[in-house]
Amino acid sequence: QQQVKQSPQSLIVQKGGISIINCAYENTAFDYFPWYQQFPGKGPALLIAIRPDVSEKKEGRFTISFNKSAKQFSLHIMDSQPGDSATYFCAASMSAAGNKLTFGGGTRVLVKP
């Protein structure tokens, strides 16, 4: 059972544009929602994370928007750069269950110069 659904599977954006990736979850016990960035041949690396009592969090060009009632959250990459070309994973975990991460299916982002 896929508990975190991520869309789109792939995304092409022009340099300077905005990349938007959406995720939806089912389990209301999730209490931590991180986004990971993965480059080819590397392990995932934490990009930004949010907790469900916050509706938005911004770090540099990356913003998470969180809608608890809709059980949805999204990542916005502003002023996208070619170096942002990577696969992005949303994830969710619950501290009561050891913080194991449940990942979305991933979105491959290509930023064209």
Next chain:
Amino acid sequence: DSGVTQTPKHLITATGQRVTLRCSPRSGDLSVYWYQQSLDQGLQFLIQYYNGEERAKGNILERFSAQQFPDLHSELNLSSLELGDSALYFCASSLLDRPWGETQYFGPGTRLLVL
């Protein structure tokens, strides 16, 4: 560099064989997680250890087992390998397993190919 090391980087073996993947967590981290990444299943949690004890289990096959040693390094043992076990295996570590917001740092992975 996350500070998590995994060996070997690549592993090629045959069906029916047994392999051991090794992970050294970041210095000071007590919790180790194992994940499998495959094209059809995506990134899936396998198992977590905290300070030597099993803390959580995911969709880990009975043919797979893991342990965390007193020096906190961990090993994932995969036996009776099948073609479908070919995947990237990641280890991640965090300082604790609670409370909220414990960042998991991922290693570079071990790419397993079963022929």
